[in-house]
Amino acid sequence: MSKVVETRSMLLQVLILFFFFSAFVKNGNAGITSTFIRSEWPSNDIPLDNEVFEVPKGHNAPQQVHITQGDYNGKAVIISWVTPDEPGTSKVQYGVSKNYDFTAEGTVRNYTFYNYTSGYIHQCLVDGLEYDTKYYYKIDSGDSYREFWFQTPPKINPDIPYKFGIIGDLGQTYNSLSTLEHYMQSGAQAVLFVGDLAYADRYMYNDVGIRWDTWGRFVERSAAYQPWMWSAGNHEIEYMPDMGEVIPFKSYLNRYPTPHLASKSSSPLWYAIRRASAHIIVLSSYSPFVKYTPQWEWLRKELKRVDRKKTPWLIVLMHVPIYNSNEAHFMEGESMRAVFEEWFVHYKVDVIFAGHVHAYERSYRISNIHYNVSGGDCYPVADKSAPVYITVGDGGNQEGLAERFRDPQPDYSAFREASYGHSTLEIKNKTHALYHWNRNDDGKKVSTDAFVLHNQHW
Numbered sequence: 385m386s387k388v389v390e391t392r393s394m395l396l397q398v399l400i401l402f403f404f405f406s407a408f409v410k411n412g413n414a415g416i417t418s419t420f421i422r423s424e425w426p427s428n429d430i431p432l433d434n435e436v437f438e439v440p441k442g443h444n445a446p447q448q449v450h451i452t453q454g455d456y457n458g459k460a461v462i463i464s465w466v467t468p469d470e471p472g473t474s475k476v477q478y479g480v481s482k483n484y485d486f487t488a489e490g491t492v493r494n495y496t497f498y499n500y501t502s503g504y505i506h507q508c509l510v511d512g513l514e515y516d517t518k519y520y521y522k523i524d525s526g527d528s529y530r531e532f533w534f535q536t537p538p539k540i541n542p543d544i545p546y547k548f549g550i551i552g553d554l555g556q557t558y559n560s561l562s563t564l565e566h567y568m569q570s571g572a573q574a575v576l577f578v579g580d581l582a583y584a585d586r587y588m589y590n591d592v593g594i595r596w597d598t599w600g601r602f603v604e605r606s607a608a609y610q611p612w613m614w615s616a617g618n619h620e621i622e623y624m625p626d627m628g629e630v631i632p633f634k635s636y637l638n639r640y641p642t643p644h645l646a647s648k649s650s651s652p653l654w655y656a657i658r659r660a661s662a663h664i665i666v667l668s669s670y671s672p673f674v675k676y677t678p679q680w681e682w683l684r685k686e687l688k689r690v691d692r693k694k695t696p697w698l699i700v701l702m703h704v705p706i707y708n709s710n711e712a713h714f715m716e717g718e719s720m721r722a723v724f725e726e727w728f729v730h731y732k733v734d735v736i737f738a739g740h741v742h743a744y745e746r747s748y749r750i751s752n753i754h755y756n757v758s759g760g761d762c763y764p765v766a767d768k769s770a771p772v773y774i775t776v777g778d779g780g781n782q783e784g785l786a787e788r789f790r791d792p793q794p795d796y797s798a799f800r801e802a803s804y805g806h807s808t809l810e811i812k813n814k815t816h817a818l819y820h821w822n823r824n825d826d827g828k829k830v831s832t833d834a835f836v837l838h839n840q841h842w
Contacts, residue, residue, distance in 0.1 A: 415748070417793050418801035418832070427784040429556050429583075429595070430602075436561060437598040442528030444469040446506075448600025448639075449523065450607035451534055452614060453574075456646040458537040458659045460511035461611060463490070464641060465523055466503040466600065472525035474506045482520050482531070495638045498627045500593030507641050515539040532608045535573065537660045542696045542814040546660035547571060550774075550807040552578035552703075552739025553617065555781025556599050559804045562824045563780045567806045568606050570822070574659065575610065578739035579617025579669075579703035583781050584635065586619075589627065596635050614640045615666045616653055617703040617739060632670070642666070647686060650678045656686050661811055663695040667720075669704040669740075674723055683724065687731045692841035696814040698733045700771070705738035707747050707764070707773045709797045712786035713740050726753045729769050732840035735809070735819075739777035742786040744821055745800040746833060747773040764796045772837065776821070780804045799833045815842045 430436055440447050446465040454460030463476050474492045477484035490508025494501060506523075513519065516538045522531045538544045549572035554560050567575070582599030584592045603612070620636035622629060637652060644655035653668035665686060673679045690698055706717040706725065717738070728736065729751050751767035754760045778785070787802040804824040811817045821833040 415793060415798035415800070417789060418799070418803075427557055427559065427782045429782050430558060430561065432594070432598060437601050439468075439601070440528070440530060442525075444472055444525045445528035446523040446525050446530050447503075447604070448597065449530065449532060449604050450600070450612060450640075451609075452611045452640075452642060453657050453659065454509050454511060454643050454646075456643065456656070456658060457540060458657070459513045459515065460509060460643070461513070461534060461536075462641050462643065463508045463510060463521065463523070464639070465506050466597070467506065467525050468503040470526075471504045474508060476508045476510060476521050476523060478510055478519050478521040480517060480519060482522075484520065484522050493638065495634065497593050497622075497629060497635060498589050498624075500590040502593060502638065503597070505638060534609055534611070537573070540658055540660065540694055542661055542694060544661045545810070545812055546662065547573050547808060547810040548662070549575045550578065550737050550776050550809065551575055551779050552737075553580040553742055553777040553781050554603070554779035555580070555583040555783075556595070556602050557780050557782050559780030559824065560602075561780070563778075563804055563806050564603065564606060566822060566824060570806070570808050572808050573610060575606070575612040576664065576699070576701055576737060577612050577614050578701050578737050578776060579615045580619045580739055580777070580779075580781065581614075581617075581636070581640070583619050583783070585622045585624070586782060592622070592624075593635070596639060600639070613657065613664065613666065613701070614642055615701045615703060616668055616670065618670060621670055649682050654679050654682060656689075658695050661695055661814060662697040662699055663690050665698075665700045667700065667702040667724075669702050669717070669720060673720060680723065683727070687727055690731065696839050696841050697811055697817065698731065698840070699809075700728065700733055700736040702736065702738050704740045705745075705773060705775045705777075706736065707750070707796055708741050708775060709745065709790045709794050709800065710741045710743055710775075710786050711788040711790060712742065714790065716740070721752065725751060728771050729753055729767060732769050733771040734840050735837060736771045736773050737807075738773070738775050739779075741775050741777045742781065742783060743775070743789070743800065743802040744778050744805060744823075744833070745775040746798045746821070746835075747796050748798050750796040764794075769840065771840075774807065774819075774821075776805075776807050778802075778804050779806070780824070801832065803832075805832070809837070815839050
C-alpha cells in the first residue's frame with residue numbers, strides 16, 4: 385500500500401472515531417472536556433487470595449517474571465524473577481526453539497523492608513540476540529521450572545513500523561485488571577510505563593513487601609512476554625521514617641532493573657534506549673534535575689546523541705506532567721518545565737508521556753519558553769516545534785480518578801477525560817504514527833481519543 389493511501393486510511397480512522405464519540409463531549413474554550421461518566425469498580429485492591437495473584441505451583445517455583453530491554457539498541461533483554469524460599473539458580477536457558485541452545489548466568493539478591501524480607505530476586509542479562517526473532521526461555525529452580533517467550537524488535541530503521549503501549553499509575557485493583565486485559569488485546573509490542581507501579585506504599589509494615597510481590601505476579605501475564613520499559617513515580621519513593629525506611633526507591637530499584645549503563649547514565653532512574661524507529665528517553669521527576677546535576681548533565685549529552693535519520697521518533701517519559709489542567713497535582717511539573725522545556729522544543733521532541741494525574745489529557749503542540757520571572761509572555765503559545773504532552777495516569781490504582789478539571793479548559797488542552805484506560809502509539813513510518821487512547825468502559829475497551837501524529841523531524 386502506498387504511503388498516500390496509508391495516510392488517508394489513518395485519517396479516516398481518526399475522523400470516524402471523532403464523529404462516533406461526539407455524543408459524549410462538549411466544546412470547551414479550546415479543546416474537548418468529556419462529559420462521559422462511567423460506572424467504575426471500587427478503587428480497592430484485589431484481595432490477596434484472588435486468582436490473579438496465584439503463586440505458581442511447585443517448590444520454590446520462579447514467579448514475578450518480567451523482562452525489559454537490556455541494552456541501547458534492542459539486542460538484549462534483562463530477565464527478572466523471584467524464587468520465594470531459596471536462591472536456586474540464576475541461569476536462563478534460551479534459544480529460537482524449546483531446545484534452549486544457549487545459557488546465560490545472572491545474579492541474585494534480596495532486601496529487607498521493615499520486618500519484611502523479600503524472596504530471592506534474580507536478574508539475568510541475555511544479550512547478543514538477533515533482531516526480529518522469537519526466543520523461548522526457561523527458568524529453572526530445582527524441581528520447578530517455567531517457560532516463556534519474547535520477540536526482539538526489528539533492526540533500527542527510520543521507516544520500520546512498531547506499536548508501543550503506554551500505561552501509568554496501574555496499581556492492583558479490578559480497574560487495574562481491566563486496563564491490563566484490554567492492553568493485552570491491543571497488539572502492542574512493548575510497554576512504556578510512566579511510573580507508579582504497585583502502590584505498595586499505601587500499606588504499612590510487612591504489607592508493603594507483600595503488595596510488591598502480588599503486583600509482580602499480577603503483571604507477569606504481560607511483562608514476562610514483552611518488555612516493559614520502567615520509569616519511577618512518587619509511589620516508588622517509599623520514604624517511611626516512622627518504619628525506619630529512609631532510602632528512596634529501595635523496593636523499586638531492587639526489583640526493576642533498567643539498562644541505564646548502556647546509555648551512560650549514572651542512575652537506573654534515568655536512561656535511554658533505541659527501539660525500532662524510536663529513541664526513548666526516560667526521566668526521573670523525583671531525582672535532582674536542575675543545572676549541573678547528574679540527570680541534567682546526562683540529558684544534555686543524550687539529546688545530542690539522538691540521530692533522527694536512524695530513529696526519527698523522539699519520545700520522552702516522565703511521571704509528573706509538565707502541562708496539566710486537572711486540579712490534582714496542578715503545576716507540580718513546573719520546575720521540570722522551567723529546566724527542560726527549551727531543550728524539548730530545540731530538539732523537536734515528538735511526544736512526552738506522563739502519569740501521576742489519575743485521568744487522561746492530551747495537549748496541542750505548545751510551549752512557554754519565553755516566560756521568565758522578570759518579563760516575557762507568561763502563557764503557553766502554539767509552537768510547531770514543541771511536543772504533544774499526554775497524561776495517562778489512568779491505569780486504575782486504588783486512589784481513584786482525578787475528576788476535577790480546571791474550568792475553563794485552557795487553550796493548550798485538546799482533550800481530557802477522567803476515566804481509566806491505556807494508550808497505544810503505532811508508528812507507521814518515519815513521518816506518521818497513529819495514536820489512540822482507549823477507555824475502559826464497563827469492561828469494554830473503547831477508543832475514545834485518536835489522532836495522527838506527524839513526526840517533528842521529517
